[in-house]
Amino acid sequence: MASCPKAIWNWRFQRVVFRTVQLLCFSVLILELMNQKEVSAWTYHYTNKSYSWNYSRTFCQKYYTDLVAIQNKNEIAYLNETVPYYSSYYWIGIRKIDNKWTWVGTKKTLTKEAENWADNEPNNKKNNQDCVEIYIKSPSAPGKWNDEPCWKKKRALCYRASCQDMSCSKQGECIETIGNYTCSCYPGFYGPECEYVRECGEFDLPQHVHMNCSHPHGNFSFNSQCSFHCTEGYILNGPRELECLASGIWTNSPPQCTAVQCPALKSPEQGSMSCFHSAKAFQHQSSCSFSCEEGFALVGPEVVQCTASGVWTAPTPVCKALQCQDLPTSNKVRVNCSHPFGDFRYQSTCSFTCDEGSFLVGASVLQCLDTGNWDAPFPECQAVTCAPLPNPQNGEKTCVQPLGGSSYKSTCWFTCHEGFSLSGPERLDCAPSGHWTGSPPTCEAIKCPELSAPEQGSLHCPDTHGEFIVGSICHFSCNKGLKLEGSNHVECTASGRWTAPPPACKVDTASALVPVVQCPPLIAPMQGTMSCQHHLRNFGLNTTCHFGCKAGFTLMGDRALRCRPSRQWTAVAPTCRAVKCSKLPITEPIVMNCSNPWGNFSYGSTCSFHCPEGQLLSGSERTACQENGQWSTTLPTCQAGPLTIQETLTYVGGAAACTTGLVTGSILLALLRRRCRQKDDGKSPLNPQSHLGTYGVFTNAAFDPSP
Numbered sequence: 042m043a044s045c046p047k048a049i050w051n052w053r054f055q056r057v058v059f060r061t062v063q064l065l066c067f068s069v070l071i072l073e074l075m076n077q078k079e080v081s082a083w084t085y086h087y088t089n090k091s092y093s094w095n096y097s098r099t100f101c102q103k104y105y106t107d108l109v110a111i112q113n114k115n116e117i118a119y120l121n122e123t124v125p126y127y128s129s130y131y132w133i134g135i136r137k138i139d140n141k142w143t144w145v146g147t148k149k150t151l152t153k154e155a156e157n158w159a160d161n162e163p164n165n166k167k168n169n170q171d172c173v174e175i176y177i178k179s180p181s182a183p184g185k186w187n188d189e190p191c192w193k194k195k196r197a198l199c200y201r202a203s204c205q206d207m208s209c210s211k212q213g214e215c216i217e218t219i220g221n222y223t224c225s226c227y228p229g230f231y232g233p234e235c236e237y238v239r240e241c242g243e244f245d246l247p248q249h250v251h252m253n254c255s256h257p258h259g260n261f262s263f264n265s266q267c268s269f270h271c272t273e274g275y276i277l278n279g280p281r282e283l284e285c286l287a288s289g290i291w292t293n294s295p296p297q298c299t300a301v302q303c304p305a306l307k308s309p310e311q312g313s314m315s316c317f318h319s320a321k322a323f324q325h326q327s328s329c330s331f332s333c334e335e336g337f338a339l340v341g342p343e344v345v346q347c348t349a350s351g352v353w354t355a356p357t358p359v360c361k362a363l364q365c366q367d368l369p370t371s372n373k374v375r376v377n378c379s380h381p382f383g384d385f386r387y388q389s390t391c392s393f394t395c396d397e398g399s400f401l402v403g404a405s406v407l408q409c410l411d412t413g414n415w416d417a418p419f420p421e422c423q424a425v426t427c428a429p430l431p432n433p434q435n436g437e438k439t440c441v442q443p444l445g446g447s448s449y450k451s452t453c454w455f456t457c458h459e460g461f462s463l464s465g466p467e468r469l470d471c472a473p474s475g476h477w478t479g480s481p482p483t484c485e486a487i488k489c490p491e492l493s494a495p496e497q498g499s500l501h502c503p504d505t506h507g508e509f510i511v512g513s514i515c516h517f518s519c520n521k522g523l524k525l526e527g528s529n530h531v532e533c534t535a536s537g538r539w540t541a542p543p544p545a546c547k548v549d550t551a552s553a554l555v556p557v558v559q560c561p562p563l564i565a566p567m568q569g570t571m572s573c574q575h576h577l578r579n580f581g582l583n584t585t586c587h588f589g590c591k592a593g594f595t596l597m598g599d600r601a602l603r604c605r606p607s608r609q610w611t612a613v614a615p616t617c618r619a620v621k622c623s624k625l626p627i628t629e630p631i632v633m634n635c636s637n638p639w640g641n642f643s644y645g646s647t648c649s650f651h652c653p654e655g656q657l658l659s660g661s662e663r664t665a666c667q668e669n670g671q672w673s674t675t676l677p678t679c680q681a682g683p684l685t686i687q688e689t690l691t692y693v694g695g696a697a698a699c700t701t702g703l704v705t706g707s708i709l710l711a712l713l714r715r716r717c718r719q720k721d722d723g724k725s726p727l728n729p730q731s732h733l734g735t736y737g738v739f740t741n742a743a744f745d746p747s748p
Contacts, residue, residue, distance in 0.1 A: 083217060085109060086199040087124060087131060094172040097132045097197030098145065105199040108134030110146040112217075117157060117175075117184045124198065126178035131198040135173040135186070142173070156186075163188035209235045228287030229263030239263045241285035249275045249298035263287055271298035276351060301325060303347035311337045311382070312360035325349050333360035336387035336411030362386035365409035373399050373422035387411055395422035397473050398449035425449040427471035435461045436484035449473060457484035459535050460511035486510045489533035494606065496582045497523050497558070498546040511535050519546035558582040560604035568594045568639075569617035580604055590617035593644035593668035619643035622666035630656060631679050644668055652679035 086105055088097070101108050111117055111133060124131065134145045142151040142163075159182040163170065172191040175198065176182050189195075204215035209224035213235030216223050226235035240262040246252055254267040265285040271277050279296025286292060303323045308314040309331060316322075316329040327347040333339050341358025348354060362382035368391065378384075378391040389409040395401050403420025410416055426448045432438045436457040443450050451471040457463050465482025472478055489509040494500035495517060502515035509515075513533040519525045527544025534540060560580045565571035566588065573579075573586040584604040590596045598615025605611060619639035625648060627633045635641075635648040646666040652658045660677025667673055 083203040083221065084201045085120065085124070086201065088197045088199075091129055091194035091196055092132075093194055094132050094136070094191040097195070098134070100197050101199035105201040107146040107200065108132060109198045109200045110134050110144050111155075111157075114157070120175070120198070121177055121184035124177045127196050129193075129195045130174045130179070130187075131177055131196045133173055133175045133186070133198055136191070137171040137188075157184065159185035159187050162186065212236070212238075229258070239285075239287060239289040241265065241289055241291050244291070244295050246295060247297050250277075250296060252295075261285060263289070269296050275299060276301050301349065301351040303327065303351055303353050306345075306353070306357055309333070309339075309358060309360045311362070312339070312358075323347055325351075331358050337362055337382075362388065363409075363411065363413040365389065365413055365415055369419060371422070374401075374420065385409060387413070393420050398425050398444070399423060400425055400475070425471070425473055425475045427451065427475055427477050430469065430477065430481050433457065433463075433482055433484045435486075436463070436482075449475075453477075455482050460487055461485060462487050462537070487533075487535060487537045489513065489537055489539050492531070492539070492543060493583070495519065495525075495544055495546045497606075498525070498544075509533050511537075517544050523548060558604070558606055558608055560584065560608055560610055563602070563610070563614055566590070566596075566615060566617045568619075569596070569615075582606060588615050593620050594618060594639075595620055619645065620666075620668060620670045622646065622670055622672055625664075625672070625676060627676075631658075631677065642666060644670075650677050656681050 084105075086101075088100065092100065098108050109120070111120075135142055135151060136145055137143070138145075143149065144151065159176065162185070163173075165188060167190075169190050170188040172189055172193075173186050174189050174195055176185045176187065177198075179185065203217055203222040208215040208222060209226070210230070210232075212230040213224040213226035216225055224233065224235050226232070229239050231237050231239070238258045240259070243261050249272040251270050251272070252267050254261070254265060256262065256265045258264055263285055266282060267284075268282045269277060269280075275298040277296050278299045280293045281296070283295065284292045300321075301324070302321070303325075305323055306314060306316070306329055312331055312333040314329050314331050316327060318324070318327045325347050328344055330344045331339060331341075332343075337360040339358050340361045342355045343358070345353045345355050345357070363386060364383075365385050365387075367385055368376055368378075373396055375394045375396065376391050377394075378389060380386065380389045382388060387409050390406060391408075392406045393401060393403075394405075399422040401420050402423050404417040405420065407415045407417055407419070424444065430438060430440070430453055433455055436455060438453055438455055440451055440453040442448060449471050453469050455463055455465075455467060455469075461484040463482050464485045466479040467482070469477045469479055469481070486508075487510065489511075491509060492500055492502070492515055498517060498519040500515060500517055502509070502513060504513070511533050514530060516530045517525060517527075518529070523546040525544050526547050528541040529544065531539040531541050531543070558581065560582075562580050563571065563573070563586055569588060569590045571586055571588050573584060575581060575584045582604055585601060586603075587601050588596060588598070589600070594617040596615050597618050599612040600615070602610045602612055602614065620643065621640075622642050622644070624642050625633065630653050631650055632652070633648050633650050635646055637643060637646045639645050644666050647663065648665075649663045650658060650660075651662065656679040658677050659680050661674040662677065664672045664674045664676075
């Protein structure tokens with residue numbers, strides 16, 4: 042196919058050959074119906090005839106590559122300058138697809154930055170303007186774009202790509218440029234056309250190593266792969282395969298071949314191992330023998346050998362603890378075991394307990410011995426039984442025994458005959474300990490409240506023997522001149538109540554006046570209290586007085602006195618005596634002085650202690666007898682020896698006298714002579730007779746004989 046270049050000619054030469062070229066171009070256009078402009082390897086082509094957009098693209102794809110795909114503004118300028126003006130203009134490779142302007146060659150959407158539309162375009166005038174023309178040499182918008190209906194006829198503006206099938210040696214990506222192309226080589230290749238391949242180079246194989254390689258791009262070059270194996274009797278130490286990388290470096294260093302060696306063996310737990318090595322430890326022909334400790338048996342071969350393939354003739358044996366007999370199952374016996382070496386094997390320990398209501402007979406703990414036997418027979422659980430309960434006298438017993446006999450969970454109820462009441466629990470249960478939950482009850486005769494003669498009257502109860510039991514009958518009567526109001530006799534019923542309330546004796550107005558009974562007045566005991574309930578008048582008949590003592594004192598006598606018809610109290614008035622503390626055993630050289638307001642060593646007694654000159658009191662210097670009969674402190678002792686400076690300062694601090702006045706030497710000597718008699722007692726260090734605050738030591742003239 043001939044071509045007619047459209048470059049700028051030298052005007053002088055053009056005058057000579059213009060006519061000749063014009064005729065030649067005309068004949069070429071007629072023959073081939075098209076013209077083209079070439080720029081090195083990348084070329085532009087256009088037709089001399091006009092076609093629709095679809096036909097134009099088919100033409101470009103048939104004879105070239107496609108409708109022109111414009112890459113940048115420079116390319117537009119170049120096309121506008123070199124392609125001739127045509128009134129209908131030229132089709133380019135842009136079309137509206139899915140309502141988006143798209144480069145048909147790359148199927149990429151047109152970006153905003155790449156747009157080169159003429160003013161007010163695209164306007165889709167009269168609709169369906171889905172194809173694009175370029176205004177080549179347009180007077181008003183040179184090189185600009187416009188949307189047009191695809192059926193219109195325009196010249197086709199084609200391009201031929203510079204990249205071919207064999208571009209870049211098929212070992213790189215061909216990238217189009219204006220008038221040329223460049224190669225972006227794939228990893229492992231280099232050169233202008235990616236014609237060279239990276240080489241990793243051969244390597245020296247260690248002894249006993251064998252290699253097989255494949256070289257898709259040349260010996261020991263990119264993508265070469267080598268696999269390795271060892272001579273029989275040796276084992277590969279390192280990578281089994283290597284590959285030449287795109288960087289020209291192997292993926293690793295070649296491996297080494299080392300002599301076959303069996304895995305290291307360990308002594309079995311609870312056993313020992315003894316080995317014989319022909320050369321190096323655990324290499325071919327090494328052998329090891331095994332044994333077990335007491336209580337364990339060997340499971341596996343006694344001897345193993347290392348074979349030429351690097352494996353032992355058998356797995357390492359183990360030492361298994363000897364098995365004791367399984368424990369018998371029982372619904373009653375509960376078992377809790379620990380198995381350090383397996384279920385019911387050597388050194389297994391089992392403890393036994395019984396369900397509630399049973400007790401264990403035999404050893405509570407068994408251990409599996411190294412002989413494979415338990416150290417004692419298996420224990421058993423026997424049911425808990427309680428002793429039979431007797432029937433209460435004058436009563437009945439009813440029992441429920443779910444387990445038979447007087448056994449665990451049995452329950453017994455007790456009732457009494459009429460006239461008797463239950464003394465003790467109404468119900469007893471047989472506990473897991475084998476004992477009843479309480480003592481058997483008794484049936485005691487029901488008694489009615491004690492009766493007293495009515496004031497100015499008398500009471501007669503035959504056959505009661507002083508006990509008002511069921512069936513007892515009592516008769517009442519009044520003194521002469523008084524009249525009985527109420528029932529003259531009562532009977533004790535099974536409910537523990539009298540058939541009627543006690544009667545009273547009232548003055549019979551028809552009779553003479555009867556003198557009133559009155560007992561001598563009572564007073565509260567010293568250190569005690571008295572509370573009286575008077576009848577008729579103060580300390581009259583049936584007046585009752587109750588007595589008590591203050592804390593630290595004990596009542597000596599009856600707590601209650603009642604005025605009798607004989608005008609005498611039922612007992613002598615009680616007294617309150619101070620609680621006694623134990624006598625203090627004083628030993629020399631300690632000196633004790635005591636104050637006893639309520640008797641020697643009684644409640645309220647206080648005793649103070651001090652030591653002779655030259656000795657130090659160790660302990661409290663004072664004690665008091667408390668209301669519970671105990672002394673408030675223990676007895677002190679006397680210790681010989683002078684005070685140290687530390688003790689002196691301690692005393693001074695304890696007595697709250699460590700002030701600036703004690704810094705003088707004379708006062709310190711006085712304190713040493715005193716021996717800290719009142720150390721830490723909380724009293725003031727000032728003389729109680731002093732009003733000037735002079736420093737001294739508090740002393741009690743009644744208890745301290747020293748000056």
